């Protein structure tokens with residue numbers, strides 16, 4: 001039931017429930033000036049088990065007052081940050097001062113709206129599928145923090161949507177749940193795969209099988225809540241040990257179940273400075289389209305926190321290799337590199 005939490009402790013930040021199983025919203029908290037107690041309150045909302053609080057998978061923060069600099073500083077409180085250096089090929093630089101800010105907007109290097117037929121627009125189409133950030137890396141991500149730097153006019157779309165992959169596991173049909181638990185499947189994740197799926201004609205020559213994939217178990221315990229999470233999403237290329245047909249049937253069954261309407265929340269961006277924090281080890285998300293596309297700037301910037309849990313590295317070697325595409329020399333990969341920046 002939607003309502004306000006934490007009423008019994010007025011010193012704590014009040015959160016409004018946005019979804020009965022996994023989402024909440026706070027307003028007018030100046031995150032750059034947050035005390036240690038206040039930050040702990042944010043963590044409690046998202047991570048700590050408690051008899052009276054849901055452990056939220058995403059937290060919408062309205063009117064945060066964050067800038068690029070304070071966004072990065074605030075994000076460091078959650079852990080070590082990923083950066084975009086592997087993606088900056090050919091000496092290119094980000095269009096802002098921080099390599100820790102991933103560009104989730106539709107803005108070109110001149111500050112104009114990206115053309116819909118530009119390589120970067122094709123690259124971005126894969127983000128319209130439900131996914132978890134960085135599952136294609138050997139070390140996965142825990143939190144993502146996405147901030148609105150500039151928004152299109154109201155009612156032109158661009159919502160960010162979330163899917164509750166813990167509740168999806170809880171409610172799976174019993175046969176499927178028992179099979180997952182018995183088989184303990186391993187998923188192979190690939191950024192190439194989700195890019196190709198998003199724009200198959202543009203990336204027709206790209207063969208995901210030609211590039212490294214990284215391996216994470218499909219069913220994992222979400223440590224802060226102790227619940228089982230389905231670690232799936234659009235970067236999941238295949239499930240190891242299954243035929244292509246069995247793999248796709250299983251992936252589509254799981255994705256279909258996890259994205260049923262009752263497992264979905266859609267968040268509208270309202271003001272510049274709005275921030276959404278989500279836990280990639282508990283939810284999936286996707287970028288919503290709309291009338292703004294090709295017409296209005298929608299400048300969103302994201303920090304990404306490296307997971308520090310025991311399963312952060314999945315079944316991968318613990319080394320700092322990220323699939324930056326500058327190491328691949330094929331024509332198809334060079335086309336992908338050009339589309340990223």
Ligand SMILES: [Fe+2]
Nearest residue numbers: 127132133285
């Ligand atoms: Fe994402």
